[in-house]
Amino acid sequence: SYVLTQxxxxxxxxxxxxxxxxxxxxxxxxxxxxxxxxxxxxxxLVVYDDTVRPSGIPERFSGSKSGNTAALTINRxxxxxxxxxxxxxxxxxxxxxxxxxxxxxxxx
Amino acid sequence: EVQLVQSGAEVKKPxxxxxxxxxxxxxxxxxxxxxYYIHWVQQAPGKGLGWxxxxxxxxxxxxxxxxxxxxxxxxxxxxxxxxxxELSSLRxxxxxxxxxxxxxxxxxMDVWGQGTSVTVS
Numbered sequence: 001s002y003v004l005t006q007x008x009x010x011x012x013x014x015x016x017x018x019x020x021x022x023x024x025x026x027x028x029x030x031x032x033x034x035x036x037x038x039x040x041x042x043x044x045l046v047v048y049d050d051t052v053r054p055s056g057i058p059e060r061f062s063g064s065k066s067g068n069t070a071a072l073t074i075n076r077x078x079x080x081x082x083x084x085x086x087x088x089x090x091x092x093x094x095x096x097x098x099x100x101x102x103x104x105x106x107x108x
Numbered sequence: 109e110v111q112l113v114q115s116g117a118e119v120k121k122p123x124x125x126x127x128x129x130x131x132x133x134x135x136x137x138x139x140x141x142x143x144y145y146i147h148w149v150q151q152a153p154g155k156g157l158g159w160x161x162x163x164x165x166x167x168x169x170x171x172x173x174x175x176x177x178x179x180x181x182x183x184x185x186x187x188x189x190x191x192x193x194e195l196s197s198l199r200x201x202x203x204x205x206x207x208x209x210x211x212x213x214x215x216x217m218d219v220w221g222q223g224t225s226v227t228v229s
Contacts, residue, residue: 001174033216035157042207042220043149043157054218086157090215096171097147097215102156 002091004100011106012077020103022070022087030089032070034063037102038083046085047072074105082107110139112208112221119227125196128224130208132189141184142166144210146191147217148182152204160206162214163191171214198228 005023012018022032034047045054047063050070060075074081087100115129132141148160161172163182172180181194191208206224209217 031215035217037157042222043209043217044220045216045218048216048218084156088217094174095214096162096173097159097217099149099157099159 001094002089002098004087004089004098006085006087006100006103008101009104009106011108013108014079015076018074018077018081018105020072020074020085020087020105022072022100023068024070024089024100025068027068027070027089028065032063032065033088034061034072035086035088036081036083037086043086077105077107079107081105110210110219112210112219114206114208114221114224117225117227119229120198122198122200122228124198124228125194126198126202126226127192127194128206128208128226130191130193130221132191132210141186141189144212145214146182146184147209147211147214148180148193149207149209149217150204151207151223152201155204157207160193164214165191195226198226200228202226203228 032050035043036046037043046057046061050065051063062073064071084102086102091098111133113131118126142165147162150158161182163170170182179196184191209220211217
């Protein structure tokens, strides 16, 4: 099964930028999605197709990819951005979606 | 905006079966129930998101994660725009919050339900 690797945690001060990485074999050929998940709430899709923001997602959220690593960058981080963030791709061999282990973003 | 509303919390004994519903409503102008895929995702306490399975609402085709093969059944009722997830032979480690999510394909989840807590005790 396809494995996506994320750091367990990232910490950032308000107003600065946070970068959350997601590594996977040949991820450069995969379409990467990112979800924000706050405790007690439904997850929210914040980026799909590597870089596209759904309607209603602030421009502060952006996706990128280079080599074997995809990344979600949150500019001008706010306290309200504190959440777990998950990357996700589609495992074409096993024919189903796969999530990374998640990264807990802490706003200091 | 499309909404997914799930059924309420459940408490079950080991070996029992749980069935959770996920009603889709407030479609966009051009969408219908059968335009979507419905995914089910598990989050155990302190753990990350784990994909369980999906159903293609157009033809009823299902795909299940290997971890749940033989215990998981995902169905849908077109007459009520509702999808269901049934997990049998419950174990203590099935205690989790279960989410349904819709997507335009089997690869993406763009709107999620509020989650249903299942406690096996």
